Amino acid sequence: MLYRKLGRTGVDVGVIGMGLEHIWHESREYVDRIMNEAISCGINYFDLFMPTPEIRDKIGMAIRGKRDKVMFQGHIGCAAKEGEEYYRTRDLSICEDFVNQLLKRLRTDYIDVLILHFVDDDEDFKRVFESGGMLDLALRFKKEGKARFIGISSHRVSSSLKAVESGVIDVLMFPVNPAFDMLEGDAEIESAWNEEPYKELEGKNFKPSSARKELYMACERNGVAITAMKPYACGWLFDPNNPSSMVLTPHQCLSYALSQPGVCTVLPGCKTVEHIREAVSFLEASEEDKDYSSVISKTRWDFRGVCMYCRHCMPCPSGIDIAAVTRLADSAINGLSEDMKAKYDTLQSKASDCIQCGICMERCPFQVDVIRNMERAVKIYGK
Ligand code: SF4
Numbered sequence: 139m140l141y142r143k144l145g146r147t148g149v150d151v152g153v154i155g156m157g158l159e160h161i162w163h164e165s166r167e168y169v170d171r172i173m174n175e176a177i178s179c180g181i182n183y184f185d186l187f188m189p190t191p192e193i194r195d196k197i198g199m200a201i202r203g204k205r206d207k208v209m210f211q212g213h214i215g216c217a218a219k220e221g222e223e224y225y226r227t228r229d230l231s232i233c234e235d236f237v238n239q240l241l242k243r244l245r246t247d248y249i250d251v252l253i254l255h256f257v258d259d260d261e262d263f264k265r266v267f268e269s270g271g272m273l274d275l276a277l278r279f280k281k282e283g284k285a286r287f288i289g290i291s292s293h294r295v296s297s298s299l300k301a302v303e304s305g306v307i308d309v310l311m312f313p314v315n316p317a318f319d320m321l322e323g324d325a326e327i328e329s330a331w332n333e334e335p336y337k338e339l340e341g342k343n344f345k346p347s348s349a350r351k352e353l354y355m356a357c358e359r360n361g362v363a364i365t366a367m368k369p370y371a372c373g374w375l376f377d378p379n380n381p382s383s384m385v386l387t388p389h390q391c392l393s394y395a396l397s398q399p400g401v402c403t404v405l406p407g408c409k410t411v412e413h414i415r416e417a418v419s420f421l422e423a424s425e426e427d428k429d430y431s432s433v434i435s436k437t438r439w440d441f442r443g444v445c446m447y448c449r450h451c452m453p454c455p456s457g458i459d460i461a462a463v464t465r466l467a468d469s470a471i472n473g474l475s476e477d478m479k480a481k482y483d484t485l486q487s488k489a490s491d492c493i494q495c496g497i498c499m500e501r502c503p504f505q506v507d508v509i510r511n512m513e514r515a516v517k518i519y520g521k
Protein backbone atom coordinates (compact mmCIF):
# COMPACT_ATOMS: atom_id res chain seq x y z
CA MET A 139 0.00 0.00 0.00
CA LEU A 140 1.02 3.56 -0.60
CA TYR A 141 0.30 5.96 2.25
CA ARG A 142 -0.51 9.65 2.42
CA LYS A 143 -0.98 11.93 5.37
CA LEU A 144 -4.57 12.51 6.34
CA GLY A 145 -4.08 16.25 5.96
CA ARG A 146 -2.94 18.12 9.05
CA THR A 147 -3.79 15.17 11.35
CA GLY A 148 -0.46 13.67 10.26
CA VAL A 149 -1.92 10.14 10.34
CA ASP A 150 -0.88 7.74 7.55
CA VAL A 151 -3.76 6.48 5.44
CA GLY A 152 -3.61 4.07 2.49
CA VAL A 153 -4.43 5.79 -0.81
CA ILE A 154 -6.94 3.02 -1.51
CA GLY A 155 -9.62 3.01 1.16
CA MET A 156 -13.07 1.47 1.03
CA GLY A 157 -16.73 2.37 1.41
CA LEU A 158 -18.61 -0.40 3.23
CA GLU A 159 -22.19 0.26 2.12
CA HIS A 160 -22.19 -2.55 -0.47
CA ILE A 161 -21.84 -5.22 2.22
CA TRP A 162 -24.65 -3.74 4.32
CA HIS A 163 -26.97 -6.74 3.99
CA GLU A 164 -24.43 -9.54 3.72
CA SER A 165 -23.99 -12.40 6.20
CA ARG A 166 -21.52 -12.34 9.05
CA GLU A 167 -19.24 -14.82 7.24
CA TYR A 168 -19.30 -12.68 4.11
CA VAL A 169 -18.49 -9.48 6.02
CA ASP A 170 -15.63 -11.36 7.75
CA ARG A 171 -14.22 -12.45 4.39
CA ILE A 172 -14.43 -8.96 2.87
CA MET A 173 -12.87 -7.21 5.87
CA ASN A 174 -10.07 -9.80 6.09
CA GLU A 175 -9.32 -9.44 2.40
CA ALA A 176 -9.28 -5.63 2.60
CA ILE A 177 -7.00 -5.62 5.65
CA SER A 178 -4.63 -8.18 4.12
CA CYS A 179 -4.43 -5.96 1.00
CA GLY A 180 -3.22 -3.12 3.24
CA ILE A 181 -6.47 -1.11 3.24
CA ASN A 182 -6.61 0.73 6.56
CA TYR A 183 -9.33 3.35 6.04
CA PHE A 184 -13.05 2.50 5.89
CA ASP A 185 -16.17 4.59 5.59
CA LEU A 186 -19.01 3.25 7.70
CA PHE A 187 -22.15 5.37 7.59
CA MET A 188 -24.70 2.58 7.93
CA PRO A 189 -26.73 3.06 11.12
CA THR A 190 -28.41 -0.34 11.46
CA PRO A 191 -27.19 -2.46 14.39
CA GLU A 192 -26.69 -5.73 12.45
CA ILE A 193 -23.99 -4.46 10.07
CA ARG A 194 -22.22 -2.56 12.83
CA ASP A 195 -22.13 -5.78 14.89
CA LYS A 196 -20.80 -7.80 11.95
CA ILE A 197 -18.03 -5.31 11.25
CA GLY A 198 -17.19 -5.18 14.96
CA MET A 199 -16.84 -8.96 15.00
CA ALA A 200 -14.77 -8.94 11.80
CA ILE A 201 -12.16 -6.56 13.25
CA ARG A 202 -11.72 -8.31 16.59
CA GLY A 203 -8.00 -8.27 17.42
CA LYS A 204 -7.32 -5.97 14.44
CA ARG A 205 -8.53 -2.60 15.71
CA ASP A 206 -5.01 -1.16 15.38
CA LYS A 207 -4.99 -2.02 11.66
CA VAL A 208 -8.13 -0.13 10.73
CA MET A 209 -9.40 3.44 10.83
CA PHE A 210 -13.09 4.22 10.59
CA GLN A 211 -14.98 7.20 9.31
CA GLY A 212 -18.11 6.89 11.42
CA HIS A 213 -21.02 9.26 10.85
CA ILE A 214 -22.99 11.45 13.21
CA GLY A 215 -26.36 12.59 11.92
CA CYS A 216 -27.68 9.41 10.36
CA ALA A 217 -29.96 7.00 12.14
CA ALA A 218 -32.34 4.12 11.57
CA LYS A 219 -35.85 3.33 12.75
CA GLU A 220 -38.45 0.64 12.37
CA GLY A 221 -39.48 0.27 8.75
CA GLU A 222 -36.75 2.61 7.53
CA GLU A 223 -33.12 1.56 7.64
CA TYR A 224 -31.58 4.97 7.14
CA TYR A 225 -32.46 8.62 7.58
CA ARG A 226 -30.60 11.85 8.16
CA THR A 227 -31.26 13.62 11.43
CA ARG A 228 -30.12 16.67 13.40
CA ASP A 229 -31.85 15.59 16.59
CA LEU A 230 -28.99 15.68 19.08
CA SER A 231 -30.21 12.99 21.41
CA ILE A 232 -30.73 10.58 18.48
CA CYS A 233 -27.28 11.54 17.12
CA GLU A 234 -25.69 10.88 20.50
CA ASP A 235 -27.40 7.50 20.85
CA PHE A 236 -26.30 6.36 17.42
CA VAL A 237 -22.65 7.34 17.94
CA ASN A 238 -22.58 5.55 21.31
CA GLN A 239 -24.26 2.57 19.69
CA LEU A 240 -21.62 2.60 16.92
CA LEU A 241 -18.80 2.45 19.49
CA LYS A 242 -20.49 -0.32 21.42
CA ARG A 243 -21.25 -2.44 18.36
CA LEU A 244 -17.80 -2.00 16.88
CA ARG A 245 -16.42 -2.92 20.34
CA THR A 246 -14.16 0.09 20.34
CA ASP A 247 -13.58 3.14 22.53
CA TYR A 248 -13.12 5.61 19.70
CA ILE A 249 -13.97 6.47 16.10
CA ASP A 250 -11.04 7.75 14.10
CA VAL A 251 -12.91 10.38 12.10
CA LEU A 252 -16.39 11.42 13.19
CA ILE A 253 -18.13 12.71 10.08
CA LEU A 254 -20.97 15.25 10.28
CA HIS A 255 -23.25 13.46 7.87
CA PHE A 256 -24.17 15.10 4.55
CA VAL A 257 -24.07 18.80 5.25
CA ASP A 258 -25.39 19.57 1.80
CA ASP A 259 -26.66 23.13 1.87
CA ASP A 260 -25.94 26.47 3.49
CA GLU A 261 -28.97 26.34 5.77
CA ASP A 262 -27.97 22.95 7.08
CA PHE A 263 -24.40 24.18 7.51
CA LYS A 264 -25.71 26.99 9.74
CA ARG A 265 -27.82 24.58 11.79
CA VAL A 266 -25.00 22.06 12.22
CA PHE A 267 -22.24 24.60 12.96
CA GLU A 268 -24.21 27.00 15.17
CA SER A 269 -23.61 26.99 18.90
CA GLY A 270 -25.33 23.99 20.46
CA GLY A 271 -25.62 22.22 17.09
CA MET A 272 -24.34 18.85 15.91
CA LEU A 273 -20.77 20.13 15.59
CA ASP A 274 -20.68 20.92 19.31
CA LEU A 275 -21.83 17.40 20.06
CA ALA A 276 -19.09 15.99 17.81
CA LEU A 277 -16.53 18.20 19.56
CA ARG A 278 -17.73 16.87 22.89
CA PHE A 279 -17.13 13.32 21.64
CA LYS A 280 -13.65 14.43 20.62
CA LYS A 281 -12.97 15.96 24.04
CA GLU A 282 -14.09 12.73 25.69
CA GLY A 283 -11.64 10.78 23.53
CA LYS A 284 -14.44 9.01 21.64
CA ALA A 285 -13.48 10.67 18.32
CA ARG A 286 -9.94 11.44 17.22
CA PHE A 287 -10.82 13.86 14.42
CA ILE A 288 -13.88 15.64 13.02
CA GLY A 289 -14.95 15.84 9.38
CA ILE A 290 -18.00 16.42 7.22
CA SER A 291 -19.46 14.64 4.24
CA SER A 292 -21.14 16.67 1.52
CA HIS A 293 -22.03 16.75 -2.17
CA ARG A 294 -22.04 20.53 -2.44
CA VAL A 295 -19.21 23.01 -2.82
CA SER A 296 -20.68 25.93 -0.94
CA SER A 297 -21.30 24.22 2.43
CA SER A 298 -18.07 22.21 2.08
CA LEU A 299 -16.02 25.35 1.52
CA LYS A 300 -17.51 27.00 4.60
CA ALA A 301 -16.68 23.94 6.68
CA VAL A 302 -13.13 23.72 5.31
CA GLU A 303 -12.50 27.38 6.02
CA SER A 304 -14.00 27.17 9.52
CA GLY A 305 -10.72 25.67 10.72
CA VAL A 306 -12.64 23.09 12.76
CA ILE A 307 -12.72 20.06 10.48
CA ASP A 308 -9.79 17.90 9.42
CA VAL A 309 -11.52 15.75 6.81
CA LEU A 310 -13.95 16.32 3.94
CA MET A 311 -15.69 13.36 2.35
CA PHE A 312 -16.64 14.55 -1.13
CA PRO A 313 -17.42 12.98 -4.53
CA VAL A 314 -14.38 13.30 -6.82
CA ASN A 315 -14.49 12.08 -10.41
CA PRO A 316 -13.95 13.73 -13.79
CA ALA A 317 -17.62 13.65 -14.81
CA PHE A 318 -18.79 15.62 -11.77
CA ASP A 319 -15.76 17.90 -11.98
CA MET A 320 -16.76 19.01 -15.50
CA LEU A 321 -20.00 20.49 -14.16
CA GLU A 322 -19.80 24.19 -13.63
CA GLY A 323 -20.05 25.85 -10.27
CA ASP A 324 -21.99 24.22 -7.50
CA ALA A 325 -24.05 22.16 -9.93
CA GLU A 326 -26.56 19.76 -8.53
CA ILE A 327 -24.89 16.38 -8.59
CA GLU A 328 -28.25 14.79 -9.46
CA SER A 329 -28.11 16.73 -12.73
CA ALA A 330 -24.87 14.92 -13.61
CA TRP A 331 -26.95 11.97 -14.76
CA ASN A 332 -28.61 14.10 -17.48
CA GLU A 333 -27.27 15.10 -20.85
CA GLU A 334 -28.44 18.71 -20.46
CA PRO A 335 -25.76 20.24 -18.19
CA TYR A 336 -22.99 18.63 -20.25
CA LYS A 337 -24.50 19.91 -23.49
CA GLU A 338 -24.59 23.43 -22.08
CA LEU A 339 -20.84 23.26 -21.47
CA GLU A 340 -19.99 21.86 -24.91
CA GLY A 341 -16.87 23.40 -26.39
CA LYS A 342 -16.36 25.68 -23.40
CA ASN A 343 -12.91 26.25 -22.07
CA PHE A 344 -12.60 24.44 -18.78
CA LYS A 345 -11.47 26.74 -16.03
CA PRO A 346 -9.25 25.32 -13.30
CA SER A 347 -10.73 27.94 -10.99
CA SER A 348 -14.19 26.42 -11.21
CA ALA A 349 -15.91 26.00 -7.86
CA ARG A 350 -15.04 22.33 -7.41
CA LYS A 351 -11.35 22.91 -8.18
CA GLU A 352 -11.32 25.85 -5.81
CA LEU A 353 -12.71 23.64 -3.08
CA TYR A 354 -9.96 21.05 -3.64
CA MET A 355 -7.34 23.79 -3.54
CA ALA A 356 -8.81 25.22 -0.34
CA CYS A 357 -8.48 21.76 1.23
CA GLU A 358 -4.85 21.55 0.12
CA ARG A 359 -4.20 25.01 1.56
CA ASN A 360 -5.96 24.36 4.87
CA GLY A 361 -4.53 20.88 5.43
CA VAL A 362 -8.02 19.34 5.23
CA ALA A 363 -7.83 15.83 3.78
CA ILE A 364 -10.35 14.87 1.12
CA THR A 365 -11.53 11.29 1.38
CA ALA A 366 -12.93 10.85 -2.11
CA MET A 367 -16.24 9.05 -2.53
CA LYS A 368 -17.83 8.03 -5.84
CA PRO A 369 -14.50 7.85 -7.74
CA TYR A 370 -16.28 5.76 -10.43
CA ALA A 371 -19.38 8.02 -10.37
CA CYS A 372 -21.28 4.94 -9.12
CA GLY A 373 -19.99 2.87 -12.07
CA TRP A 374 -21.51 5.35 -14.50
CA LEU A 375 -18.08 6.26 -15.92
CA PHE A 376 -17.72 2.68 -17.25
CA ASP A 377 -20.93 3.01 -19.28
CA PRO A 378 -20.30 4.05 -22.91
CA ASN A 379 -23.73 5.72 -22.98
CA ASN A 380 -23.12 8.08 -20.08
CA PRO A 381 -23.76 11.71 -21.06
CA SER A 382 -20.38 13.09 -19.99
CA SER A 383 -18.70 11.59 -23.11
CA MET A 384 -16.02 10.08 -20.86
CA VAL A 385 -15.54 6.35 -20.44
CA LEU A 386 -12.73 5.39 -18.11
CA THR A 387 -11.28 2.27 -16.52
CA PRO A 388 -11.25 1.82 -12.72
CA HIS A 389 -7.50 2.57 -12.67
CA GLN A 390 -7.99 5.79 -14.63
CA CYS A 391 -10.79 6.87 -12.28
CA LEU A 392 -8.68 6.18 -9.18
CA SER A 393 -5.71 7.95 -10.71
CA TYR A 394 -7.83 11.01 -11.53
CA ALA A 395 -9.22 11.29 -7.99
CA LEU A 396 -5.82 10.79 -6.35
CA SER A 397 -4.28 13.44 -8.61
CA GLN A 398 -6.57 16.24 -7.43
CA PRO A 399 -5.36 18.74 -4.80
CA GLY A 400 -6.15 17.78 -1.23
CA VAL A 401 -7.15 14.19 -1.94
CA CYS A 402 -5.68 11.72 0.55
CA THR A 403 -7.54 8.51 -0.18
CA VAL A 404 -10.24 7.15 -2.49
CA LEU A 405 -13.18 5.18 -1.13
CA PRO A 406 -14.55 2.91 -3.86
CA GLY A 407 -17.51 0.85 -2.69
CA CYS A 408 -16.38 -2.80 -2.90
CA LYS A 409 -18.94 -5.59 -2.79
CA THR A 410 -16.70 -8.57 -3.56
CA VAL A 411 -13.17 -9.80 -2.99
CA GLU A 412 -12.57 -9.22 -6.72
CA HIS A 413 -13.62 -5.57 -6.40
CA ILE A 414 -11.08 -5.10 -3.60
CA ARG A 415 -8.31 -6.78 -5.60
CA GLU A 416 -9.16 -4.71 -8.66
CA ALA A 417 -8.96 -1.47 -6.66
CA VAL A 418 -5.69 -2.43 -4.98
CA SER A 419 -4.16 -3.56 -8.31
CA PHE A 420 -4.03 0.19 -9.03
CA LEU A 421 -0.85 0.24 -6.94
CA GLU A 422 0.91 -2.10 -9.38
CA ALA A 423 -0.50 -0.52 -12.54
CA SER A 424 1.79 1.06 -15.13
CA GLU A 425 1.77 4.82 -15.71
CA GLU A 426 0.22 4.10 -19.12
CA ASP A 427 -2.60 2.11 -17.56
CA LYS A 428 -3.41 4.92 -15.09
CA ASP A 429 -3.11 7.73 -17.63
CA TYR A 430 -6.53 9.36 -18.06
CA SER A 431 -5.30 12.17 -20.32
CA SER A 432 -6.17 10.35 -23.56
CA VAL A 433 -9.84 10.11 -22.50
CA ILE A 434 -10.18 13.61 -21.11
CA SER A 435 -8.37 15.29 -24.00
CA LYS A 436 -10.90 13.78 -26.44
CA THR A 437 -13.99 15.08 -24.69
CA ARG A 438 -16.06 17.99 -25.99
CA TRP A 439 -14.49 20.55 -23.66
CA ASP A 440 -11.52 22.68 -24.42
CA PHE A 441 -8.83 22.12 -21.81
CA ARG A 442 -6.05 23.94 -23.62
CA GLY A 443 -3.61 25.47 -21.18
CA VAL A 444 -5.12 23.78 -18.12
CA CYS A 445 -3.04 21.25 -16.20
CA MET A 446 -5.10 18.15 -15.42
CA TYR A 447 -2.30 16.70 -13.23
CA CYS A 448 -2.27 13.61 -15.45
CA ARG A 449 1.54 13.06 -15.55
CA HIS A 450 1.45 12.35 -19.29
CA CYS A 451 4.39 14.74 -19.73
CA MET A 452 6.67 12.70 -17.45
CA PRO A 453 9.49 11.80 -17.06
CA CYS A 454 11.34 15.07 -16.75
CA PRO A 455 15.14 14.90 -17.29
CA SER A 456 15.60 17.04 -14.17
CA GLY A 457 13.45 14.68 -12.11
CA ILE A 458 10.70 17.23 -11.50
CA ASP A 459 7.30 15.85 -10.59
CA ILE A 460 5.58 18.29 -12.94
CA ALA A 461 2.02 17.44 -11.88
CA ALA A 462 2.85 17.81 -8.16
CA VAL A 463 4.67 21.12 -8.63
CA THR A 464 1.86 22.52 -10.79
CA ARG A 465 -0.78 21.35 -8.31
CA LEU A 466 1.02 23.13 -5.47
CA ALA A 467 1.46 26.27 -7.57
CA ASP A 468 -2.24 26.24 -8.57
CA SER A 469 -3.36 25.67 -4.98
CA ALA A 470 -1.46 28.79 -3.91
CA ILE A 471 -3.84 30.92 -5.99
CA ASN A 472 -5.52 32.24 -2.82
CA GLY A 473 -2.56 32.11 -0.48
CA LEU A 474 0.17 29.88 0.79
CA SER A 475 0.11 27.75 3.92
CA GLU A 476 2.83 26.12 6.02
CA ASP A 477 1.36 22.77 5.03
CA MET A 478 1.88 23.52 1.33
CA LYS A 479 5.42 24.76 1.93
CA ALA A 480 6.17 21.54 3.80
CA LYS A 481 4.76 19.49 0.91
CA TYR A 482 6.84 21.44 -1.58
CA ASP A 483 9.94 20.86 0.54
CA THR A 484 9.44 17.10 0.36
CA LEU A 485 9.65 17.15 -3.48
CA GLN A 486 13.04 15.82 -4.53
CA SER A 487 13.45 18.17 -7.48
CA LYS A 488 12.15 21.72 -7.38
CA ALA A 489 10.78 23.93 -10.14
CA SER A 490 14.12 25.78 -10.10
CA ASP A 491 15.75 22.59 -11.46
CA CYS A 492 13.88 23.12 -14.76
CA ILE A 493 16.36 23.44 -17.63
CA GLN A 494 13.58 24.58 -20.00
CA CYS A 495 14.19 21.71 -22.41
CA GLY A 496 10.50 21.75 -23.45
CA ILE A 497 10.13 17.95 -23.75
CA CYS A 498 7.19 17.98 -21.36
CA MET A 499 5.36 20.55 -23.47
CA GLU A 500 5.71 18.41 -26.57
CA ARG A 501 4.14 15.52 -24.66
CA CYS A 502 1.33 17.42 -22.93
CA PRO A 503 -2.05 16.75 -24.62
CA PHE A 504 -3.48 19.94 -23.10
CA GLN A 505 -0.86 22.35 -24.45
CA VAL A 506 0.11 23.48 -20.98
CA ASP A 507 2.92 26.00 -20.77
CA VAL A 508 4.94 23.97 -18.28
CA ILE A 509 7.96 26.27 -18.36
CA ARG A 510 5.78 29.20 -17.31
CA ASN A 511 4.26 27.04 -14.56
CA MET A 512 7.74 26.16 -13.27
CA GLU A 513 8.65 29.86 -13.23
CA ARG A 514 5.41 30.57 -11.37
CA ALA A 515 6.24 27.89 -8.78
CA VAL A 516 9.74 29.35 -8.23
CA LYS A 517 8.15 32.76 -7.59
CA ILE A 518 5.73 31.24 -5.06
CA TYR A 519 8.05 28.82 -3.24
CA GLY A 520 11.37 30.56 -3.82
CA LYS A 521 13.07 27.48 -5.30
S1 SF4 B 1 1.50 19.52 -17.87
FE1 SF4 B 1 0.10 18.46 -19.23
S2 SF4 B 1 0.76 16.34 -19.30
FE2 SF4 B 1 1.78 17.32 -17.57
S3 SF4 B 1 0.49 16.86 -15.83
FE3 SF4 B 1 -0.21 18.83 -16.63
S4 SF4 B 1 -1.80 18.34 -18.09
FE4 SF4 B 1 -0.72 16.44 -17.69
Ligand code: SF4
Pocket residue numbers: 453454455456457458460491492493494495496497498499508509512
Ligand atom coordinates in the same frame (compact mmCIF):
# COMPACT_ATOMS: atom_id res chain seq x y z
S1 SF4 C 1 10.94 21.90 -19.53
FE1 SF4 C 1 11.55 21.77 -17.39
S2 SF4 C 1 9.90 20.65 -16.43
FE2 SF4 C 1 9.71 20.29 -18.63
S3 SF4 C 1 10.81 18.37 -18.97
FE3 SF4 C 1 12.25 20.07 -19.33
S4 SF4 C 1 13.25 20.36 -17.38
FE4 SF4 C 1 11.44 19.13 -16.97
